[in-house]
Amino acid sequence: MKAWVYERYGSPDVLGFEEVETPTPAGDEVAVRVQACGLNAADWHVMRADPFLVRLSFGLRRPRRPMIAGCDVAGVVESVGERVTRFSPGDHVYAEVGFSGGLAQLATIREDRIARMPANCTFEQAAAVPVAGVTALRAIRDAGRVGPGTTVLLIGASGGVGTFALQIARAFGGVVTAVCGPAAVELVRSLGAGEVIDYTAEKSVGAGRTYDVVVNNGGIHSLRSLRRTLTPRGTLAAVGGSQHGGLLGPGAIAMRGKLVAPFVSQRLVAVEGEGNEADLATLAAMIEAGDVTPVIDRVYPLEEAPDALRYVEDGHPKGKVVVTVGDERPEADEPGSAV
Numbered sequence: 001m002k003a004w005v006y007e008r009y010g011s012p013d014v015l016g017f018e019e020v021e022t023p024t025p026a027g028d029e030v031a032v033r034v035q036a037c038g039l040n041a042a043d044w045h046v047m048r049a050d051p052f053l054v055r056l057s058f059g060l061r062r063p064r065r066p067m068i069a070g071c072d073v074a075g076v077v078e079s080v081g082e083r084v085t086r087f088s089p090g091d092h093v094y095a096e097v098g099f100s101g102g103l104a105q106l107a108t109i110r111e112d113r114i115a116r117m118p119a120n121c122t123f124e125q126a127a128a129v130p131v132a133g134v135t136a137l138r139a140i141r142d143a144g145r146v147g148p149g150t151t152v153l154l155i156g157a158s159g160g161v162g163t164f165a166l167q168i169a170r171a172f173g174g175v176v177t178a179v180c181g182p183a184a185v186e187l188v189r190s191l192g193a194g195e196v197i198d199y200t201a202e203k204s205v206g207a208g209r210t211y212d213v214v215v216n217n218g219g220i221h222s223l224r225s226l227r228r229t230l231t232p233r234g235t236l237a238a239v240g241g242s243q244h245g246g247l248l249g250p251g252a253i254a255m256r257g258k259l260v261a262p263f264v265s266q267r268l269v270a271v272e273g274e275g276n277e278a279d280l281a282t283l284a285a286m287i288e289a290g291d292v293t294p295v296i297d298r299v300y301p302l303e304e305a306p307d308a309l310r311y312v313e314d315g316h317p318k319g320k321v322v323v324t325v326g327d328e329r330p331e332a333d334e335p336g337s338a339v
Helices: 041-048 054-058 123-127 130-143 160-171 182-190 223-228 249-263 277-288 302-314
Strands: 002-006 016-019 029-039 072-080 092-096 106-110 114-116 151-155 175-180 195-198 211-217 230-239 267-270 296-301 320-324
Touching (some): 002 302, 029 123, 029 302, 041 054, 041 302, 072 123, 072 130, 092 123, 130 160, 130 211, 160 175, 160 211, 175 182, 223 230, 223 249, 249 267, 296 302, 302 320
Parallel strands (some): 175 195, 211 230, 296 320
Antiparallel strands (some): 002 016, 029 072, 029 106, 029 320, 072 092
8 A cells, every 4th residue: 555654753855655565454453444634743743753752652763663644544444353343344434543654545443442433524524533632622521621611711722622622612611712823813713712812912821810721732831821820729731732842842831730730729731642432432422413613724635745744834724734545435414614
């Protein structure tokens, strides 16, 4: 099969569209014919080995094995392992594949990391969901414990995680103040923000106002200033982002929060963990109910995957960036709209 592969760290220039061995599913795995792949900041962070700690997981000088780019997929089940019980060939599914590679014609994925696609989604919309949607769900539901009347400051509201987090918080009854750049103000307002702060014109952190929950999706704010923006028993949900450089990169706030958390009354929570069937099924139900709609900035053809990764890294996408891999089209019940 063909896939976008890299064997050394660097910019998207290290990617090559190459023939690789077609994977065979193990007993607990599902082989998915990929139709679309959603891209995330994590894709370029690993590809560039930025931050440096990436090298401890994947190889110090170069990746230990050839890496296929792309974390999120939507597609059609082609075959299943002998212990798989929930899926059959022909099922339309979506999943996070980790770093085993989504920019490929076929991906093998553990059964417990796969869910059926929302019935009202295209493959491109479904591929936009797994990493960003699950991260947002955990930030709002698990870390923030957002419910009716909870005040939420959402930093980075126009990105992939942010657009999901805003809609999920609203669905749970939260009162959301969204922070974004001037070009995204109308988009963020249309997703249900009660108030929108343009960070180029107004301070959002350390300005005297406090919130029950602060979701720090990237951003440049210090842990001290973020804590000053919380109520005395409020919660900081620290999410990674697109920052370059440093030993910890976008995980620095989360790591500092873990160190400080035992000594303060506020809850400082690092939002982490890989996707699973239960969270993906929750998101599918919310999408089918109309509470959440994947926001897609751009869709690229497979041959332009390196350009798509450059845009994710440099372009501040509004929502998600998706690469179309296959040419099969689902028959959605009521196709959603890519905003």
